[in-house]
Amino acid sequence: MDILYILGYGSTMYDWEIRLSLRTLDKYATNVDRVFIVGKLPAFVKDVIHIPCGDPYQPSNNHFLKVFAAIDGNISENFLLMNDDFYMMRPFDVEKYPYYVRGKMELIENPSRYQKMLNRTLTYLQDKGHKTVWHYGCHCPIIYNKTNFLQLKPIFEKVKYDLIGLSPRILYGNMFVKRHRTINDPKMHEDVLMEVNDAGCLSSSPKCQHVLNSICKMFPKRSRWEK
DSSP: OEEEEEEOSOOSSTTHHHHHHHHHHHHHEESOOOEEEEEOOOTTBOSSEEEOOOOOSOHHHHHHHHHHHHHHTTOOSEEEEEOTTEEEOSOEEGGGOOOEEOOBOOOOSSOOHHHHHHHHHHHHHHHTTOSSOBOOOOSSOEEEEHHHHHTTHHHHHHHTTOSSOOOHHHHHHHHHOOOOEEOOOOBOOSSSOOOOOTTOEEEOOTTOHHHHHHHHHHOOSOOTTBO
16 A cells, blocks of 8 residues: 655754654555655655645645645555654554544634634534534544545635635545544644554654654664665
């Protein structure tokens, strides 16, 4: 199965996030075919399929745009979406990676900009007849199917210039995924290494410099995609 990284231009750590993510992928993932990077291509990366793509919209709509670019670039029918700040911490088969949710979604009062996007996605799905809406916005990989994801294109075309947008992962999960597991989101918001949960993944934030240093020490060997 192919791997897709959608990479923006906002790293404050000279793209060490994707360097480490690729190292963890190389060590622990099986059944990896090609690696696609849509967006920025760091100078230290090699042997990937690169598709240039800017960030003309707000983040969730850029997510749509880059996945569609990978589909146009002949990525495999099923592919595993990775973010540069996803670090795989135990062996896994990319073809069998489960779907994870944070739980059921509810409207958030006094929402931040990101939470406004969550609220709008929840309302959109409820209006389409989904009585229960699950939060697929976990900071861990997700398998997309090309044929299914392309069905989201009319939705993207309607919201792509919107400053709030809709969540691609939450739309996709609720529309096409039948089984999932509930976890606590593996995003680290404090500079302390978390315990690895069922997803086998950790995700960092810009404030987690010491955590990144710790992960770097765990994975000193260059990946096959690193010069």
